[in-house]
Amino acid sequence: MRKVLSTALSAALLSVLSAVGSAYEVITVTNGGTVQGVVKLVGQAPTVPPIKTTKNQDYCGNSIDNPLYVVGKDGGLKNVEVFLKGIEKGKANPTATITLLNTHCMFDPRVQGSSTGQQIKIASDDPILHNTHPQNNDTNATIYNIALPFKGFSVTKPLPATPELIRVKCDAHEWMRAWIWEFDHPYYATTDADGHFEIKDVPPGTYTVVAWHEVMGQKDASATVAAGKPVTVDFSFTPKK
Amino acid sequence: MxxxxxxxxxxxxxxxxxxxxxxxxxxxxxxxxxxxxxxxxxxxxxxxxxxxxxxxxxxxxxxxxxxxxxxxxxxxxxxxxxxxxxxxxxxxxxxxxxxxxxxxxxxxxxxxxxxxxxxxxxxxxxxxDKPQPSIVIPAEPPYSDASVKRGRAVYEKSNCAQCHGQDALGDGPSAHELKDDWGNPIVPYDLTQGHIKCGDTGSDIYRVFITGLNGTPMPSFTDSISPEEAWDLVHYIQSLSALYPKNYGPAAAK
Missing domain, CATH: 1.10.760.10 (Cytochrome c-like domain)
Structure with a gap:
């Protein structure tokens, strides 16, 4: 009887899982490969006027540089999220807590990746009220909305249970924006000031590599990873005139 | 079997x-x-x-x-x-x-x-998904002038004025460009106008700043305001409105 029930239950569970989509499987990765490269902006970055602050100017100042296009050495583009789309198995997700800091009336970092199961520490360095209000980028649904009423305040919260692209705003300072990509796997990286990224410990195989920029959208490329070797995948974005 | x-x-x-x-x-x-x-x-x-x-x-x-x-x-x-x-x-x-x-x-x-x-x-x-458990609201301490005064200090410490304004008229520096999750303009509540939208009892008001209002700019203060402070803040908000019977009581008469 018990056996019949447990079989029925696991069948039900399986059907639920397959309905949701195949879950990421953790395996031991030895001698994995690396996907690396540079993301570049082709030509001149569009001129974006500085953000005009409309409140708390005594602390925030009258204007703040707009970080939409941050271009470094040789056209390298910062704040691009690069990830292996739909990777089904590999190393375990990180468990460290990620951080989103409210500082000088902006979020830091602007763009970051994360894995399901991680937590997020939301903190403020500013002596004014901020609120950190993450929303699902597709549906606009509020994930939560936390008040950070004074300097030095912080709170640690779980990330959503299912992976999604999270857009974060501060309602009190409408110019503030951050992006958190949440994946069900650990294979992602955010480009640094020179546009570099590196995704390590990738099991050999062929993958779709996606690069995402908050204004210029998504590009993808195919990469075949061999054991213990790096493979270079570069991306270039051409801004709309 | x-x-x-x-x-x-x-x-x-x-x-x-x-x-x-x-x-x-x-x-x-x-x-x-x-x-x-x-x-x-x-x-x-x-x-x-x-x-x-x-x-x-x-x-x-x-x-x-x-x-x-x-x-x-x-x-x-x-x-x-x-x-x-x-x-x-x-x-x-x-x-x-x-x-x-x-x-x-x-x-x-x-x-x-x-x-x-x-x-x-x-x-x-x-x-x-399913609802998380309801928050626990401790019993309301007595309404008093002292509690109202402490509540005003909580209002200031928590920077409620950023949206609701120094005098709680809903006219703070961030009041004018707020939007809800659907992109509709939304204004902070004028807490002096009498009734509170979500209900007039102490626990109705307590609940708002502890849970926040999903889909709106109003965040949750659960991590930054203690239960004692929250009740003081409730009493301060109640003190702003002449409609509360409490405001005709001994505390108001003094």
């Missing part, structure tokens, strides 16, 4: 087939009956598709709730959570002061229960 297993499977089958029976206000309704109630009373504002875009929606501010995201302002549950059935029942039963949402006390608890079951069919979130 065999008979036992038949009986057991019958129980399992029953448990799976029968909708949860009423546990409390708003729970265990029938969505099929609820659709009839919805079409009779709710559709003209909330729309056939539950998207808050009924025939009258264009002429209304605050806009009718769009049910498709599973986002609700008035809840006893933490920031981001779905509301409980009792929360939805309270909103429908009492209406929302200052908006076009009237009280539906008169349609009775059974109709409200059924319409709640139907409203839940508009968002898949009700299938994949």
């Amino acid at each position: 065999k008979r036992l297993s038949i009986v057991a499977s019958a129980f399992v089958a029953l448990a799976l087939a029968a909708p949860a029976r009423a546990q409390g206000p708003g729970s265990g309704g029938d969505p099929v009956k609820g659709k009839v109630v919805y079409e009779r009373y709710c559709l003209s504002c909330h729309g056939e598709l539950g998207n808050g875009a009924g025939e009258f929606a264009e002429w209304i501010t605050t806009k009718p709730r769009d049910y498709r995201q599973g986002t609700f302002k008035w809840r006893s549950t933490p920031s981001g959570s779905l509301p409980t059935d009792a929360d939805l029942d309270k909103t429908i039963r009492d209406g929302i002061y200052g908006t076009f949402m009237p009280t539906w006390y008169a349609i009775g608890e059974h109709n409200r229960r059924d319409v709640i079951a139907y409203i839940k069919t508009f968002s898949a979130r009700w299938k994949t």
Whole structure:
């Protein structure tokens, strides 16, 4: 009887899982490969006027540089999220807590990746009220909305249970924006000031590599990873005139 | 043994087939009956598709709730959570002061229960997620001038004035560019005008700043305001309105 029930239950569970989509499987990765490269902006970055602050100017100042296009050495583009789309198995997700800091009336970092199961520490360095209000980028649904009423305040919260692209705003300072990509796997990286990224410990195989920029959208490329070797995948974005 | 297993499977089958029976206000309704109630009373504002875009929606501010995201302002549950059935029942039963949402006390608890079951069919979130437990509200300490004064200090320390303004008139520096999750302009409440939208009791007001109002700029202060401070803040907010009976009491007379 018990056996019949447990079989029925696991069948039900399986059907639920397959309905949701195949879950990421953790395996031991030895001698994995690396996907690396540079993301570049082709030509001149569009001129974006500085953000005009409309409140708390005594602390925030009258204007703040707009970080939409941050271009470094040789056209390298910062704040691009690069990830292996739909990777089904590999190393375990990180468990460290990620951080989103409210500082000088902006979020830091602007763009970051994360894995399901991680937590997020939301903190403020500013002596004014901020609120950190993450929303699902597709549906606009509020994930939560936390008040950070004074300097030095912080709170640690779980990330959503299912992976999604999270857009974060501060309602009190409408110019503030951050992006958190949440994946069900650990294979992602955010480009640094020179546009570099590196995704390590990738099991050999062929993958779709996606690069995402908050204004210029998504590009993808195919990469075949061999054991213990790096493979270079570069991306270039051409801004709309 | 065999008979036992038949009986057991019958129980399992029953448990799976029968909708949860009423546990409390708003729970265990029938969505099929609820659709009839919805079409009779709710559709003209909330729309056939539950998207808050009924025939009258264009002429209304605050806009009718769009049910498709599973986002609700008035809840006893933490920031981001779905509301409980009792929360939805309270909103429908009492209406929302200052908006076009009237009280539906008169349609009775059974109709409200059924319409709640139907409203839940508009968002898949009700299938994949469930409400977190309601927050615990400790017993209200006595209303006093001292508590009101401490509450004003909490109002200042927590920077409520950023949106609600120094005098709680809803005119703080961030008041004018706020939007809700749907992109509609939204204003911070003028706390001096009398009734509070979400209900006038102490615990109604307490709940708002501890849970926040999902889908709006109003965040949760649960991590930055202690329960004692929260009650003081409630008393301060009550002190701003002449409508509160408390304001005619001994504390007000002094």
